Amino acid sequence: MPNIIDVAKKAGVGIATVSRVINNSGYVKKETRDRVEQVIREIGYVPNEIARSMTLQKNNIVAFLLPNSTHLFFGELLFNVEKELYDRGYKLMVCNSSEQLEKEIAYIDMLKNNRVDAIVMLTNNDIEPFLNESLRIITIDRRLKNVPYVTSDNYMGGRLAARHLIASGCRHMMFIGDDAQGEYTSIETEVSKRRFGFFDELKAHGYTDTLNIEYPLGNYIFIPPYVHDIIRDHPEIDGIFTISDAVAAEVVLNIERNGKRVPEDVKVIGYDGGRSFLNLGKKITSIGQSPEKIAEKIGELIQNYYDRKPLENQVVPVEFCHGETA
Amino acid sequence: MPNIIDVAKKAGVGIATVSRVINNSGYVKKETRDRVEQVIREIGYVPNEIARSMTLQKNNIVAFLLPNSTHLFFGELLFNVEKELYDRGYKLMVCNSSEQLEKEIAYIDMLKNNRVDAIVMLTNNDIEPFLNESLRIITIDRRLKNVPYVTSDNYMGGRLAARHLIASGCRHMMFIGDDAQGEYTSIETEVSKRRFGFFDELKAHGYTDTLNIEYPLGNYIFIPPYVHDIIRDHPEIDGIFTISDAVAAEVVLNIERNGKRVPEDVKVIGYDGGRSFLNLGKKITSIGQSPEKIAEKIGELIQNYYDRKPLENQVVPVEFCHGETA
DNA sequence: TTGTAAGCGTTATCAC
DNA sequence: GTGATAACGCTTACAA
Numbered sequence: 001m002p003n004i005i006d007v008a009k010k011a012g013v014g015i016a017t018v019s020r021v022i023n024n025s026g027y028v029k030k031e032t033r034d035r036v037e038q039v040i041r042e043i044g045y046v047p048n049e050i051a052r053s054m055t056l057q058k059n060n061i062v063a064f065l066l067p068n069s070t071h072l073f074f075g076e077l078l079f080n081v082e083k084e085l086y087d088r089g090y091k092l093m094v095c096n097s098s099e100q101l102e103k104e105i106a107y108i109d110m111l112k113n114n115r116v117d118a119i120v121m122l123t124n125n126d127i128e129p130f131l132n133e134s135l136r137i138i139t140i141d142r143r144l145k146n147v148p149y150v151t152s153d154n155y156m157g158g159r160l161a162a163r164h165l166i167a168s169g170c171r172h173m174m175f176i177g178d179d180a181q182g183e184y185t186s187i188e189t190e191v192s193k194r195r196f197g198f199f200d201e202l203k204a205h206g207y208t209d210t211l212n213i214e215y216p217l218g219n220y221i222f223i224p225p226y227v228h229d230i231i232r233d234h235p236e237i238d239g240i241f242t243i244s245d246a247v248a249a250e251v252v253l254n255i256e257r258n259g260k261r262v263p264e265d266v267k268v269i270g271y272d273g274g275r276s277f278l279n280l281g282k283k284i285t286s287i288g289q290s291p292e293k294i295a296e297k298i299g300e301l302i303q304n305y306y307d308r309k310p311l312e313n314q315v316v317p318v319e320f321c322h323g324e325t326a
Numbered sequence: 327m328p329n330i331i332d333v334a335k336k337a338g339v340g341i342a343t344v345s346r347v348i349n350n351s352g353y354v355k356k357e358t359r360d361r362v363e364q365v366i367r368e369i370g371y372v373p374n375e376i377a378r379s380m381t382l383q384k385n386n387i388v389a390f391l392l393p394n395s396t397h398l399f400f401g402e403l404l405f406n407v408e409k410e411l412y413d414r415g416y417k418l419m420v421c422n423s424s425e426q427l428e429k430e431i432a433y434i435d436m437l438k439n440n441r442v443d444a445i446v447m448l449t450n451n452d453i454e455p456f457l458n459e460s461l462r463i464i465t466i467d468r469r470l471k472n473v474p475y476v477t478s479d480n481y482m483g484g485r486l487a488a489r490h491l492i493a494s495g496c497r498h499m500m501f502i503g504d505d506a507q508g509e510y511t512s513i514e515t516e517v518s519k520r521r522f523g524f525f526d527e528l529k530a531h532g533y534t535d536t537l538n539i540e541y542p543l544g545n546y547i548f549i550p551p552y553v554h555d556i557i558r559d560h561p562e563i564d565g566i567f568t569i570s571d572a573v574a575a576e577v578v579l580n581i582e583r584n585g586k587r588v589p590e591d592v593k594v595i596g597y598d599g600g601r602s603f604l605n606l607g608k609k610i611t612s613i614g615q616s617p618e619k620i621a622e623k624i625g626e627l628i629q630n631y632y633d634r635k636p637l638e639n640q641v642v643p644v645e646f647c648h649g650e651t652a
Numbered sequence: 653t654t655g656t657a658a659g660c661g662t663t664a665t666c667a668c
Numbered sequence: 669g670t671g672a673t674a675a676c677g678c679t680t681a682c683a684a
Binding site: 329330331341342345349351352373374375376377378379380381382 | 660661662663664665
């Protein structure tokens with residue numbers, strides 16, 4: 001593979017001149033430039049980004065460390081983040097941790113070795129002890145010390161869900177989720193604000209008997225079986241808000257299996273926009289967060305890293321998505 | 327950020343010795359090794375992979391160029407390929423082309439610049455003119471000159487679908503797909519073998535009036551509206567095999583909208599394993615191809631590139647997936 | 653305008 | 669066993 005020296009020799013110029021030509025920097029006489037470009041085409045020279053990275057001390061590579069890109073919302077996020085970065089001239093490395101802390105640690109090690117310019121991180125694990133100041137990180141839905149984050153307006157999402165259930169005439173509500181910051185984990189997740197917003201709005205309207213179900217942090221997908229028992233043991237419940245669409249879908253299926261109708265007897269609202277694999281036969285009513293907008297904000301923050309500008313946390317608006325379950 | 331020279335100085339040894347320690351290569355006296363390792367820990371030295379790439383002339387980075395990672399099957403593939411590569415010590419760069427040839431070309435250019443070690447490519451575009459011998463490529467479902475490919479056993483998939491429809495008592499079959507190699511494109515896709523296998527098996531059983539619907543290559547997701555008209559104009563059709571689950575889902579919805587029942591009146595078989603977003607309320611009967619196995623084969627081929635072993639095309643078995651539409 | 657040379661952080665070859 | 673030193677391919681002062 002030809003290098004810059006080959007080009008320089010063949011064109012009868014110095015390598016600095018070739019460099020100036022390919023980077024469009026500095027002064028180069030038109031004729032010289034033409035000659036160099038001619039040679040470049042002739043011998044099929046392609047600048048070596050690795051060598052350039054060495055000199056420039058940056059490689060324009062960003063990594064996205066996330067639990068699992070096959071999860072619906074994460075997959076959308078991945079796609080949009082990649083797109084956003086491509087438009088800005090950066091490349092994306094994907095790192096699926098499968099929710100495992102050890103794998104996250106191993107990945108971060110690898111990413112340090114590879115000197116990626118920045119890391120976009122999506123995790124619910126206790127990763128903080130394994131990070132250091134030198135890493136340029138952006139988190140999604142997660143508060144870490146001195147790390148900027150992007151999140152959707154979870155608090156508003158919770159309030160919107162509450163308002164809809166109230167307006168639909170529900171009297172006894174319930175929240176189901178594994179975002180718990182309380183007894184199960186010390187992890188601080190922005191996602192918990194869905195719960196806070198939901199309860200605050202309900203209280204403000206005089207609903208005080210809302211059931212609060214929490215269980216250890218997972219991936220917002222699975223639900224412990226006993227949750228279904230709780231639902232059955234509380235036949236008065238007629239409005240449920242869940243931490244995600246995946247959980248909502250499972251709840252709907254289970255309720256229907258137990259002879260109640262959704263939304264006629266029980267209304268269920270999920271979170272993420274209403275998509276599901278579970279073949280419910282109806283669209284989940286949901287609070288939608290936009291992967292495009294979140295990715296856009298991530299792109300802007302990354303750009304700020306490159307431009308050495310200060311980074312500010314970003315909260316992206318959510319919207320109520322009409323569906324057939326509430 | 328400390329480098330190998332810093333370590334060498336502080337440990338009072340030459341850099342070659344440090345290199346031997348971190349690579350576990352050559353002879354190093356135990357005491358020397360301990361001292362060096364001690365210093366490495368002390369100053370937090372992390373080897374620079376970029377520099378290593380320079381010297382070694384490889385960076386252990388593989389790129390996955392695909393149309394759109396949010397498509398169900400592609401997303402699964404991406405996840406599994408990344409996992410497979412991670413296990414082998416390689417890193418994955420994602421490149422979504424959104425089906426656009428120009429974007430694929432731009433990506434390939436970028437990947438050349440970055441000297442990625444290999445490219446896994448999934449495309450239906452006429453990309454061949456833009457590749458050259460120096461690129462180490464592996465395609466999925468696609469035949470290119472001198473490029474090894476991995477694909478599922480599409481031909482057998484087609485036969486399995488035919489057998490099931492026959493066994494279910496269907497009399498008049500139809501195939502729907504945009505894999506066409508005939509009048510619409512010169513692209514040679516392994517996917518077309520689904521069609522060939524389907525027809526061959528039907529013919530072998532004496533079914534000769536099978537309807538063959540083809541339309542220009544897309545992404546195996548959308549379907550031209552007139553296809554639905556064709557279905558309606560042929561009320562005798564009672565068995566349909568489609569190029570993908572996405573197409574199958576759309577066909578099922580449309581048939582039911584027109585007052586027929588699936589699978590009672592018309593049986594529909596898709597391809598990919600039966601998943602869908604479309605909330606059919608039932609699982610699609612389908613020919614399943616395993617993203618895990620395909621990814622595994624891709625991993626093996628990539629490994630062969632690194633090991634400079636010859637690469638052979640890989641055909642991965644498929645299986646019939648029972649569902650509720652056929 | 654253009655060329656020379658230092659430096660980026662490794663690995664590997666060769667002496668010692 | 670160990671240490672200089674030459675690559676690897678580029679950018680960028682600094683000189684000319």
